[in-house]
Amino acid sequence: MRAVDRAQLAMMLEVTAFPKPGNVDRCHDYETTTLEHFLASIILVRPAFEQAELGRMGIGRTILDAVRMTGSHKGGNTHFGAFILLVPLIAGNDIGGAVSCVKQTSVEDALDFYRAFGMTQVRVLESDDLDVNDPKSAEKLKSRNMTLFDVMAYSSGHDIVAREWVNGYSLTRMGADLLIDHGCGRQSIVRTFLDLLAYEPDTFIAKKHGQQVALQVMEKAAEVRDGSRDLASFDQDCIDHRINPGSMADIMIASIYVALGEGWQWDC
């Protein structure tokens, strides 16, 4: 299967899997972002993924193009973190190839990435020295000669998606292994997602609600997995408090992409 198809299938399988605590899924929309917005992004991003597959453009520029292509609907940012993980995976085909791609990124990739970041409404830390909303950030990147890899390394302490670039996609690898262990079919996605949530705090939740809430979600996920908490009520609890594990969903997409490439069957 072509890498572009695999990437789009991974995104589709992630968003339709149900129940997925707090996130948009087959049976749950957000107020302003619906399942259709996610699926529209999955369709509209195709040319950027083909660009990644052909290696025609830099990683940063391809992420920027992906954000542009999926910005035509009214659902806002749906997949920024997923693009950060998938573009190198498509360009390199697998984790080994992706790791080599991200190490070769340039300052120009970093500048394109910041342009992309500025188009989304992704939350940043207020204390951030390289805030994307600050026009001086571009100058700082250039003067410090920071590549996109360096930017990810800089963010890796407080962002599990950025950290994947630096540590060889280790959480993605773990998710792919879990998927394969859990066996074929969509219920394995739900089980793997719970495993990942229980493994460590989601940094998207931490940025939005604080580390304490992120840790509580992690504990509750572990309880669901161990049978001492009900999945449906955990889902509803997350929804009621607007807690959405967005970064772990991005990791989940990357894990499905990798597992599909290693023979995992979504379709039992």
Add this chain to the structure above:
Amino acid sequence: MRAVDRAQLAMMLEVTAFPKPGNVDRCHDYETTTLEHFLASIILVRPAFEQAELGRMGIGRTILDAVRMTGSHKGGNTHFGAFILLVPLIAGNDIGGAVSCVKQTSVEDALDFYRAFGMTQVRVLESDDLDVNDPKSAEKLKSRNMTLFDVMAYSSGHDIVAREWVNGYSLTRMGADLLIDHGCGRQSIVRTFLDLLAYEPDTFIAKKHGQQVALQVMEKAAEVRDGSRDLASFDQDCIDHRINPGSMADIMIASIYVALGEGWQWDC
């Protein structure tokens, strides 16, 4: 918006719309064909749609390629009728262009189409002189010099999808007008689908269950539309009796494609 994107969005919006009496939708799978199978087909068909957009191959060959590309999953045929309608619409951009494309089809297109038909498990009439399961059909097509347009004309009496080729996509046109009348957003798709179901019998239902059942579904849809029958119970009734208005779903997809091209907004 590019025709290929429009076609994929139309397919996505049709399958996720809910509730859709008897068909796979956001909240309902069939036993062996799920929402994910439909969405996988929508992703995997892309290169065939691009081929149609570029006008590189014949209409019949492009339908054959679409069936091949979407045949890799275990959900069986999901969109054969939709491909018959969409491939000329993409090649011609709009209804006017599609009408001109279908008139130019050849005997070779008809042969490719029969190859595609043979790969699906679409129901045919037992009395059919040009049965796709009969190897003699190809010889008959050649000896009678029948183009794909002629094949559709031959089938148009008992198949509303084939009839669209012959009557200038008139039901597709009606559906697009209804969508625009009903206004933006996904609920207009549900309303338009009910309008189409109430307008005339679905020939897919007629082939599977007989004309009487197809007429009953038409009457019940009219009752739902007029408020004297409940939509959820009509949906459940169709599901319980395995009645799925598959041909009208294909028309619905074509109508969404046309309406999107005329400025209809799925995203209010």
